[in-house]
Amino acid sequence: MDFLVFQVPMLTIQALLDGLLLGILFALxxxxxxxxxxxxNIINIAQGDLVILGGYIAYFMYLYGxxxxxxxxxxxxxxxxxxxxxxxxxxxxxxxRDLFISILATFGISILFMQLMNFAFGADVVLANSGxxxxxxxxxxxxLPNSKIFSAVVSIVFAVGLVIYMKRSKLGRAIRATAQNxxxxxxLGVDTxxxxxxxxxxxxxxxxxxxxxxxITFTIHPYMGLPYTIRSFMIVIVAGLGNLPGxxxxxxxxxxxxxxxxxxxxxxxxxxSVFLLLVLILVYRRFKLSRKREYLK
Amino acid sequence: MRVKNILITFFSALAIxxxxxxxxxxxxxxxxxxxxxxxxxTGKYSSNGVHTQxxxxxxVDRINSMGGIKVGGKTYKFDIIYYDDESNPKRAAQLAExxxxxxxxxxxxxxxxxxxxxxxxxxxxxxxxxxVEANGASRSLFTKGYKYLFAVLAPANLYLDVxxxxxxxxxxxxxxxxxxxxxxxxxxxDVRLGILDAAERTGSEIVIDDKLPKELNDMAxxxxxxxxxxxxxxxxxxxxxxxxxxxxxxxxxxVDVPMLAMTHCDAAKLSKQHGKNAQxxxxxxxxxxxxxxxxxxxxxxMTYAADFEKEFGYDPPYQSAESSAALxxxxxxxxxxxxxxxxxVRDALADTNMQTFYGNIKFAPGGQNxxxxxxxxxxxxxxxxxxxxxxxxxxxxxxxxLIHPIPKWSxx
Numbered sequence: 077m078d079f080l081v082f083q084v085p086m087l088t089i090q091a092l093l094d095g096l097l098l099g100i101l102f103a104l105x106x107x108x109x110x111x112x113x114x115x116x117n118i119i120n121i122a123q124g125d126l127v128i129l130g131g132y133i134a135y136f137m138y139l140y141g142x143x144x145x146x147x148x149x150x151x152x153x154x155x156x157x158x159x160x161x162x163x164x165x166x167x168x169x170x171x172x173r174d175l176f177i178s179i180l181a182t183f184g185i186s187i188l189f190m191q192l193m194n195f196a197f198g199a200d201v202v203l204a205n206s207g208x209x210x211x212x213x214x215x216x217x218x219x220l221p222n223s224k225i226f227s228a229v230v231s232i233v234f235a236v237g238l239v240i241y242m243k244r245s246k247l248g249r250a251i252r253a254t255a256q257n258x259x260x261x262x263x264l265g266v267d268t269x270x271x272x273x274x275x276x277x278x279x280x281x282x283x284x285x286x287x288x289x290x291x292i293t294f295t296i297h298p299y300m301g302l303p304y305t306i307r308s309f310m311i312v313i314v315a316g317l318g319n320l321p322g323x324x325x326x327x328x329x330x331x332x333x334x335x336x337x338x339x340x341x342x343x344x345x346x347x348x349s350v351f352l353l354l355v356l357i358l359v360y361r362r363f364k365l366s367r368k369r370e371y372l373k
Numbered sequence: 374m375r376v377k378n379i380l381i382t383f384f385s386a387l388a389i390x391x392x393x394x395x396x397x398x399x400x401x402x403x404x405x406x407x408x409x410x411x412x413x414x415t416g417k418y419s420s421n422g423v424h425t426q427x428x429x430x431x432x433v434d435r436i437n438s439m440g441g442i443k444v445g446g447k448t449y450k451f452d453i454i455y456y457d458d459e460s461n462p463k464r465a466a467q468l469a470e471x472x473x474x475x476x477x478x479x480x481x482x483x484x485x486x487x488x489x490x491x492x493x494x495x496x497x498x499x500x501x502x503x504x505v506e507a508n509g510a511s512r513s514l515f516t517k518g519y520k521y522l523f524a525v526l527a528p529a530n531l532y533l534d535v536x537x538x539x540x541x542x543x544x545x546x547x548x549x550x551x552x553x554x555x556x557x558x559x560x561x562x563d564v565r566l567g568i569l570d571a572a573e574r575t576g577s578e579i580v581i582d583d584k585l586p587k588e589l590n591d592m593a594x595x596x597x598x599x600x601x602x603x604x605x606x607x608x609x610x611x612x613x614x615x616x617x618x619x620x621x622x623x624x625x626x627x628v629d630v631p632m633l634a635m636t637h638c639d640a641a642k643l644s645k646q647h648g649k650n651a652q653x654x655x656x657x658x659x660x661x662x663x664x665x666x667x668x669x670x671x672x673x674x675m676t677y678a679a680d681f682e683k684e685f686g687y688d689p690p691y692q693s694a695e696s697s698a699a700l701x702x703x704x705x706x707x708x709x710x711x712x713x714x715x716x717x718v719r720d721a722l723a724d725t726n727m728q729t730f731y732g733n734i735k736f737a738p739g740g741q742n743x744x745x746x747x748x749x750x751x752x753x754x755x756x757x758x759x760x761x762x763x764x765x766x767x768x769x770x771x772x773x774x775l776i777h778p779i780p781k782w783s784x785x
Contacts, residue, residue, distance in 0.1 A: 080598060090597045098591070199417040199460075200640075201590075201614040203621060205647070210625050216783075217600070221625035294590040295617050299417065303588045338594035344557060344584035346594075 081339035086217040091335045097224040099331020101289055103324045104231040105304055106311035107238070108282035114317040115255040115275045116171050121182040122162075123308055124301030125189035126280050130155050130287025131296035132197055135204045138291075144204035147288030148230050152281035159280025163273045171272055186301065193298035203295045227289035234285050238278070239320060251275055255318065303347055310354045313361075401479075401713050405452045406442060408703070409478030411468040411493065413485050416460025421640065421692050422485045425508055427685050428696025429453060429482060435670050435697075442704050444711055451700060458484055462492035469496040478502070479715055482699055485692070487511030487529065487560045494522050503719045505702050507695040510659075512563045515739035522740040523722050525698045525731070527747050529560050530567030532657040533608055535749050535766050536634035537571040540606045543777055548576035552604035552630075554583040554595045554619075556611030564610045564636060564657075580604050585611050592618050596628050606632040616641040624650035624782075631778030634749070639690050644752045644760040651752045652760060653779040658748050660691040660731050661764050663772045670701060671730040698731035751775060 081087045109123050120126075133154055134147025166185060170178045208222035242248035253261040254271045262268050286304075290296060311330055315322030330350070337349035401407070410429065413422030430453075436442065437450040454476055458465035465484050472478040473496065481497050483490050483506020490509025494517075497504040503521045510529040514522065540549045551572055555561040572579055580602050583595045592609075596619075599607055607630045609619040616637045623633065638644070638656030662674040671677040677697070681689040702725055707713070710721035726735045732745035746767055753773060754760040763773035 080601065084601045087597055087601055091594065094593050094597075194416065194419075199419050201612075201617050203617055205621075205650075210627055212627070216627070219600075219626040221622075223625065290590075295614055295621070297590075297614065300588060300590060335594060339598070342583060343554065343589065343592070343595055344586050347586050347588050 078340060078342065081336065086214060087339070089214070090218045091339055092332060093218065093220055094224070095332030095335035096328055097220070097228045097331070098335065099328035100228040100231045100324075101286060101293075102304075102307050102311060102331055103327025104235055104282060105286045106308035106315075106323050106327055107235055107320070108279035108286075109308040110312045110315070110317055110320075110323050111251075111282075112275050112279040113312060115251055116167070116272050117175065118167065118171065118178040118182065119175065119309065120279070121179060121305055122186040122189055122301075123279075123283060124304035124306075125186045125193070126155065126159070126283035126301075127287040127290065127304045128296050128298065128301045129158065129189060129193060130284030131291035132193065132202075132287070133284065134288035134291045135202050135296065138204035144206055144288065144292050145208075145226070147204070147291065148234075148285050151284035151288040152234075153284075155284030155287075156277040156281040158284075159277040160273050162280070163276040167276055168269070168272065186305070190298050190301065197298065199298065201295050201297045202291070204291045206292045208292075221293070223293045227293050230285065230289060234282065235324070238282070247271070247274055303350075306354070307350060310350065310357070313354070314357055401449065404441075404447070404449050406449045406480070406707065406713075407476075407478060408451060408453045408480050408482050409456075409469075409472035409476060410453055410482040411456045411458040411465045411472070411484050411489070413460040413489065414455075414457040416458075418460040418485050418489075421508070421690075422460070424690050424692040425485045425696045426455065427681070428507070428689070428693035429700060431681060431684060431693070432670070432697035432700035436700060436704055439670060442707050444707050444713065449707075451704075453482065454478060458489060460486075460489075462489055465489045466492045466496055469493040473497070473500045473502055479713070480504075480703065480718065482696075482703075483507055483509055483524070487514065487563075488558070490514060490522075491559070494519055497521055501715055501719075503706075503715060503722055505699045505722065507699040508692060510563070511559045512566065513559065515737070515741040519740055521719055523702070523725070523736050524741050525702055525734055525745075526659050526695050526742060527745055528741045529563035530570065531747050532564045532567060532636055533610070533634050533747075534567050534571050535747055536608065536632065536655055536657070537568060537575060537577060537606065539749070539766050539775065540632050541575040541577060544605065548572075548578060549605035550578050550580045550602075551606050551608060552581035552595075552599050552602060553579065553608040554581070554585055554592065554611070554615070555609075556585045556587060556615055558587065558612075561610045561612070561615070561636075568608055585615060590614065590618055592622050593626065596622050596626050599630060600626070600628055604630060606630070606634060608634045610636040613637050613641045616643060617647075620647055620651045620654065627782040629779070629781045633779060638750075638752065639762065640692075644754075644762050648758055648760045649754055649785075652754045652785075653776055654752045655749050655765070655775075656752070656762065658691050658750055658762075659745075660694045661748050661750055661762065661770075662689070662694075663764055664732070664748065664770050666728055666730055666732050668701060668727075668729045671697065673730050677730050694731045698729045698734065701729045701731075702727070702734055 130151045133151040134144045138144040170181045206223050211220045250266045250271050311326045314326040338346040412426050433451045441448045441450045456468040481504040485508045487509040505523045507525050512528050512530045555565040616635050634655040636657050643651035662678040664674050667673050706721040710717040735744035737743045749766040750762040751765045753763050765775040
């Protein structure tokens with residue numbers, strides 16, 4: 077245990093801001109997961125791998141001399157079609173089956189993606205330099221890389237844009253109707269098959285945005301997807317399906333939690349602490365549910 | 374059930390047929406000395422696996438074209454059987470078994486990485502097959518009492534030793550404050566042990582000691598602590614990912630530290646791709662092309678680098694150079710043993726004392742090379758932003774003077 081982070085006020089501020097910016101990015105990935113979980117009742121284990129694939133798109137733009145910042149536009153467009161492709165090939169066959177089958181299927185997709193990316197892009201860790209510079213606060217003692225600020229802003233723009241789209245557009249309404257009751261929606265003339273495909277595509281597109289941002293802010297590697305899946309799973313569990321402000325809040329909470337865990341417990345427990353928190357929350361939920369059940373009895 | 378039985382019989386018959394027919398290919402066939410190697414051609418080590426293979430192939434071609442190996446008055450040529458171990462230790466051990474018991478290989482070359490070498494060493498040891506390896510530096514390889522394992526490279530705990538010693542020397546012989554972050558794998562943890570030893574020897578103090586999990590791609594917390602604690606030296610080792618993450622975030626967070634020492638800079642292509650961000654970083658390396666060691670086959674480092682570039686189209690990383698050196702060592706040992714008896718070749722290997730373009734090679738009883746110091750290079754950039762690695766320590770080999778302390782970000 078190391079409480080340096082609380083002894084130096086600047087470190088506390090640094091950790092809070094780092095965590096917040098990171099959490100907003102997590103929330104974007106979790107938002108995609110919540111959306112397709114809610115609509116299709118599928119837990120997508122390949123979520124993190126879609127993120128990494130999106131990152132490689134931005135990285136290749138960078139390699140060919142295009143500023144990787146444009147990746148946040150190009151990557152989701154490509155990833156949308158990748159998502160539709162995955163839906164048509166695999167997901168539409170498991171969408172009505174029980175949760176276990178879809179977890180297995182997406183787990184398979186995840187392994188396949190990892191290996192394919194390793195095969196196609198090589199095993200090297202890569203990153204895309206944005207050259208965005210740094211913002212200094214409090215007499216240079218707190219530093220915020222502009223790439224992190226950029227990624228938080230882009231995440232917010234995409235999330236808000238999607239919320240508006242879901243409220244206003246025809247497809248958005250169809251998606252929401254399908255999420256509420258797929259059968260009823262079908263009876264009322266919604267082409268649920270199309271809605272499912274679009275939802276999976278939108279989720280993949282969000283992963284694409286997040287991936288591009290991660291390649292600009294951190295590093296990417298074919299095998300680095302799983303922690304992003306776990307984080308978004310956990311955010312969705314905490315927030316609950318269909319609770320958008322909840323996803324945003326628990327995303328930021330998780331970012332800050334991770335950052336402080338890193339300082340206090342040590343970097344080696346950073347990802348471990350996320351797993352631990354997930355277990356604790358699941359146990360707590362179960363406990364609460366069982367109490368409710370007793371009360372109902 | 375019956376079909377299954379028939380299938381099993383059929384395949385075992387096939388396997389027996391195959392294995393007996395291959396055994397005749399063993400070790401020395403006609404004028405060929407057949408060496409075996411399991412290499413990571415796919416999977417997470419594939420890029421360094423390919424560097425290793427290129428290094429081996431380069432040396433095989435060179436030795437064969439320059440007269441081969443003379444044993445018992447006859448001239449032989451090298452040949453290598455490669456298998457892809459998929460970067461997987463279990464697979465590597467299986468393949469070593471297969472090379473030895475099915476292909477009848479009697480001499481082995483090492484795989485890429487400490488982890489895979491660790492998996493293979495018990496197998497070669499069991500069969501008494503001499504193995505010269507060039508890419509397993511973990512200290513634990515050399516403390517197990519292996520008799521048939523020889524490594525042409527310096528062990529991992531010596532990687533960044535030199536950096537701490539240089540820092541102490543520049544501090545007027547007084548101990549320094551060290552901040553360190555290491556990935557949790559065999560190699561990086563050995564590098565860490567080396568730093569702990571060096572710290573104790575020089576009376577230095579370790580102020581931050583972070584361990585990086587392998588999924589991590591964010592070091593912001595460690596670096597923020599570094600900014601607050603202000604150590605004299607920051608040491609980072611976590612393969613390519615550690616090097617890249619550190620360089621990116623140090624630049625973005627404007628972390629000022631007088632000395633930054635790392636491993637895997639050339640694998641991460643720091644000087645080429647990350648130029649100014651990586652400037653002044655000190656990097657441990659087994660080899661650098663400007664070192665002036667010499668041998669008859671490759672002449673010296675510069676010639677080796679030029680020939681390698683001509684053949685494979687890129688500047689050789691040290692992983693390739695050390696792999697080439699492994700074959701020079703084998704050739705030398707065969708000629709001195711003047712026999713293909715495994716025991717005699719093993720003893721000849723143990724007596725090795727030679728200079729190659731890669732460095733001097735002399736094995737300690739544990740099998741590690743004790744005659745070749747690590748070198749440190751520093752990433753240096755000119756005004757046009759072009760960056761290069763220049764050797765700065767040990768002084769004997771230095772091609773440029775160490776820039777210390779690193780200028781502050783605000784002054785760059």
